[in-house]
Structures are given as C-alpha cells and as structure tokens.
Amino acid sequence: AFVLFFFLMFVGGCSGSTAGGMKIFRFQLSLIVLREQLMRLLHPRAVFTRNYNGRAVSDEIISSMIAYTFIFLLCLLIITVALAALQLDFITSLSGALTVLTNVGPALGDTIGPAGNFAPLPEAAKWILSVGMLMGRLEILSVVIVLSPAFWRS
Structure with a gap:
C-alpha cells in the first residue's frame, strides 16, 4: 500500500x-509514445x-509533455535534496517534496504522514515546502517562466 500510494501521488489528478x-x-x-x-x-x-x-x-504536444516531466522531476530532486540537507529523513x-508539488494532501512517513503534520519541521523546511506548494499549484512551467530573467527583459 505504501508503494502504491507513493506512485499515485505522482498522478495528482485528472x-x-x-x-x-x-x-x-x-x-x-x-504510454502512447512508448507504444x-x-x-x-x-x-x-x-x-x-x-x-x-x-x-x-x-510533436509539439509531446515536446511540451517531455519538458514538463523533466522540470517536474528536477524540481522534485531539488526540493528533496534541500529538505534532506536540513537533516530530514x-x-x-x-514524500514531502512530492506532496507539495502535486498538492495531494498528506505525505508519507511518521513525521508528515497521514497521522502527522508539518508542525515539527524546521522553519527553513516550511519555507522550502511553501515554495514547492506554490509551484505545484500554479503549474511549474508558469513559475519557472516568471522567475526567468528572459521574461522580465522583454
């Protein structure tokens, strides 16, 4: 059940x-491209x-999907490493990085799992998770574009 719930967190929704x-x-x-x-x-x-x-x-839609997937996984990696640097397991x-990027609710584990909450986390972790939550809620590509210097130059 743990592994199934983890992979379902990636989907997020329809x-x-x-x-x-x-x-x-x-x-x-x-799956269509794989087939x-x-x-x-x-x-x-x-x-x-x-x-x-x-x-x-x-092909444009497929390229867009691949770009989104890459940026999503990159953001997941960055947030996970940032949280791990704060001595979190x-x-x-x-699962904290995944739950904020997908906005699906509770994460996994003892601390922030279904029976826990985000209160015991350090303040820095809460800030990192808040930025991740904004990225997930506003769509990652939109946030990346707004934060890019090229957006503000034009």
Whole structure:
C-alpha cells in the first residue's frame, strides 16, 4: 500500500483538476509514445500516427509533455535534496517534496504522514515546502517562466 500510494501521488489528478502533479493525461501520452517506439522497433519503415481521444497528437504536444516531466522531476530532486540537507529523513524529504508539488494532501512517513503534520519541521523546511506548494499549484512551467530573467527583459 505504501508503494502504491507513493506512485499515485505522482498522478495528482485528472486534467482540469486543481491538484498539481503529472496528471493522468501526461501518463496516457507517455504510454502512447512508448507504444509507438516499441512498434518502430518492430516495424522500422512503418508510418505511425499518435492519437488521443480520436485526435492526432502533434510533436509539439509531446515536446511540451517531455519538458514538463523533466522540470517536474528536477524540481522534485531539488526540493528533496534541500529538505534532506536540513537533516530530514529520506522518506520525509521525498514524500514531502512530492506532496507539495502535486498538492495531494498528506505525505508519507511518521513525521508528515497521514497521522502527522508539518508542525515539527524546521522553519527553513516550511519555507522550502511553501515554495514547492506554490509551484505545484500554479503549474511549474508558469513559475519557472516568471522567475526567468528572459521574461522580465522583454
């Protein structure tokens, strides 16, 4: 149950939901791309079309999905390392970072799990988790764009 709940935290919710996370839509697109790549190995000269709900999926959408996934995982890594640097255990650091990025509720472990709360964490950890929560709630790419110098120059 622990491992299943951890992986479900990545999903966050369905498209259009206020939860952050990868969303089911991105996982479905990933499976479509994976299936296409496997079919290309079997039939290298075949022509394939990617369809989702009866509509063609462009390369631009796939590129956007890959960029979001990379930035999501990078943010997860940065927040996890920052929390671990504050002497929090690995489960608390990783699940805390994941729960704030996906806005799904409780994390895992004894400290911030379903039976615990964020009160015993150090102040610095609460600030890190607050920034992560804003990133998850406002969509990570939006926050990254607003914080980039190129946005403010133009």
